Amino acid sequence: MPQFPDVYSLNDPTSFAYSTARSRWPKIITQSKQDVLAHARKSEDAELKKQSETIVEGIELLLQEIEEGASIREFTKSEVALIPSLQSYNDVLATMKEKSTWLSGPWLFTECYLYRVLDLIVKSQSKWVNFDIFEVLKRDTFKSSKFGIYELAIRYKKLSEELKKTAQVEIEKLRILFEEFIDISLWGNATDLSLLANATLEDIQSRQGKEAREKSAKNIIANDLPEAWKRLVAVPFEERRIDFVLDNAGFEFYTDLSLSLFLLDAKLVKTVVFHCKTRPWMVSDTMVKDYKLFLQDMRNTEWFPDHQEELEYFASSIEHYHDTEQFQLTDSEFWTSALDYSCLSPHEIKYGGAELYKYFQNSTVVIVKGDLNYRKLTGDRKWPKTTPFVDAIDQLATSDIHILALRTCKADVCVGLPEGLEEKLIAFWKQQGNELGELWCSSGKWAVISYSAGNTSTK
Numbered sequence: 001m002p003q004f005p006d007v008y009s010l011n012d013p014t015s016f017a018y019s020t021a022r023s024r025w026p027k028i029i030t031q032s033k034q035d036v037l038a039h040a041r042k043s044e045d046a047e048l049k050k051q052s053e054t055i056v057e058g059i060e061l062l063l064q065e066i067e068e069g070a071s072i073r074e075f076t077k078s079e080v081a082l083i084p085s086l087q088s089y090n091d092v093l094a095t096m097k098e099k100s101t102w103l104s105g106p107w108l109f110t111e112c113y114l115y116r117v118l119d120l121i122v123k124s125q126s127k128w129v130n131f132d133i134f135e136v137l138k139r140d141t142f143k144s145s146k147f148g149i150y151e152l153a154i155r156y157k158k159l160s161e162e163l164k165k166t167a168q169v170e171i172e173k174l175r176i177l178f179e180e181f182i183d184i185s186l187w188g189n190a191t192d193l194s195l196l197a198n199a200t201l202e203d204i205q206s207r208q209g210k211e212a213r214e215k216s217a218k219n220i221i222a223n224d225l226p227e228a229w230k231r232l233v234a235v236p237f238e239e240r241r242i243d244f245v246l247d248n249a250g251f252e253f254y255t256d257l258s259l260s261l262f263l264l265d266a267k268l269v270k271t272v273v274f275h276c277k278t279r280p281w282m283v284s285d286t287m288v289k290d291y292k293l294f295l296q297d298m299r300n301t302e303w304f305p306d307h308q309e310e311l312e313y314f315a316s317s318i319e320h321y322h323d324t325e326q327f328q329l330t331d332s333e334f335w336t337s338a339l340d341y342s343c344l345s346p347h348e349i350k351y352g353g354a355e356l357y358k359y360f361q362n363s364t365v366v367i368v369k370g371d372l373n374y375r376k377l378t379g380d381r382k383w384p385k386t387t388p389f390v391d392a393i394d395q396l397a398t399s400d401i402h403i404l405a406l407r408t409c410k411a412d413v414c415v416g417l418p419e420g421l422e423e424k425l426i427a428f429w430k431q432q433g434n435e436l437g438e439l440w441c442s443s444g445k446w447a448v449i450s451y452s453a454g455n456t457s458t459k
């Protein structure tokens with residue numbers, strides 16, 4: 001049994017956690033306050049406008065508490081009565097030996113807690129319960145991803161028509177295509193909005209598209225994809241189901257859909273299920289309602305005046321699979337609870353962990369997308385970077401769940417690297433003019449593809 005190292009903490013100046021709490025969070029929160037104000041301004045509802053004042057006050061107080069490094073408090077009885085899953089945060093707080101603060105607590109827990117406080121502030125107002133505080137930002141960024149969107153829609157239509165024409169596509173060709181669409185979905189994660197605080201839109205565009213991906217191929221520093229492919233083709237077709245634990249809406253969601261469409265068209269899988277968040281989360285994460293908005297936005301000819309045939313082909317293809325239930329979307333409170341994914345276990349019966357555990361045992365492969373999900377898989381602990389992935393995911397390694405993590409690295413935690421590579425990357429990042437070489441791992445420029453068959457003992 002591996003020893004569990006400490007988790008990353010907000011008061012460590014060598015961790016990306018440090019600037020996250022002191023500079024990134026305040027920017028994100030300030031932006032969301034502006035979106036509340038803009039929404040209130042547009043509304044004619046006097047009650048809604050009045051309630052926006054309470055929300056803004058709440059957000060300002062939150063901002064002040066973070067900046068002052070105030071203590072983290074338990075959610076009150078009435079708050080938990082309003083949103084029962086907040087209790088998961090109180091459960092974890094009760095186990096902490098030291099009092100946690102906004103600037104010194106565990107990074108992963110406190111970041112999750114932050115988004116729940118923000119959500120609570122909004123949902124405490126009756127006229128705002130269905131308001132997604134990040135929706136405008138998510139859609140605006142999708143709108144400005146035009147070129148990447150065109151390129152992928154063109155690629156997909158051509159391939160899909162070819163697949164439909166060909167009676168029997170050679171398996172080796174399908175394997176190569178599988179790699180291509182995994183790659184698209186992986187790098188789709190490079191442009192999440194919680195990092196927008198640091199990136200320009202140009203920067204974002206330069207990360208999308210084929211050329212950017214080709215340049216990044218050497219930056220995939222751990223790659224277990226061959227094992228996932230072997231698993232996929234070993235399961236009888238009728239039982240083949242791929243689950244996605246989704247990350248971001250917008251461009252990344254679009255790339256996840258393109259991977260799903262390829263898998264369905266190529267008859268590599270029978271069913272695809274997307275697992276979404278039940279509430280606004282980490283700025284850009286996908287909720288079930290974002291699917292409808294996605295279809296609507298794809299068909300917005302003002303936003304996307306060119307390549308309408310290809311965009312329509314993409315949208316109606318996914319709609320078709322949605323109608324036949326080969327493509328499904330679902331959500332669970334578990335994903336935004338305080339628990340990390342070692343709690344995807346039969347013992348976690350309060351927040352949906354046991355249910356998901358059972359469901360995932362029947363999955364061919366569970367694709368876990370993005371940085372935050374990866375941090376929750378590995379517990380956000382200070383694992384030596386050469387730790388095997390299966391040693392960092394606790395009981396999931398023996399859960400019978402087949403996990404494939406696709407993650408661009410935007411935080412300190414990372415495992416599965418070959419001996420000596422970390423040292424080289426630290427030196428390289430320093431040489432690039434960065435003060436802290438260790439922060440290569442939070443730059444979003446490198447990525448890992450990690451697999452666990454859920455049965456370490458027979459691996």
Ligand SMILES: O=P(O)(O)OC[C@H]1O[C@](O)(CO)[C@@H](O)[C@@H]1O
Binds near residue numbers: 111247
């Ligand atoms: O959308 P992703 O890939 O989960 O990225 C968001 C994550 O990255 C971070 O920005 C890393 O610091 C966190 O806010 C969060 O863990």
Ligand SMILES: [Mg+2]
Binds near residue numbers: 342393
């Ligand atoms: Mg763990």
Ligand SMILES: [Mn+2]
Binds near residue numbers: 372
């Ligand atoms: Mn995200």
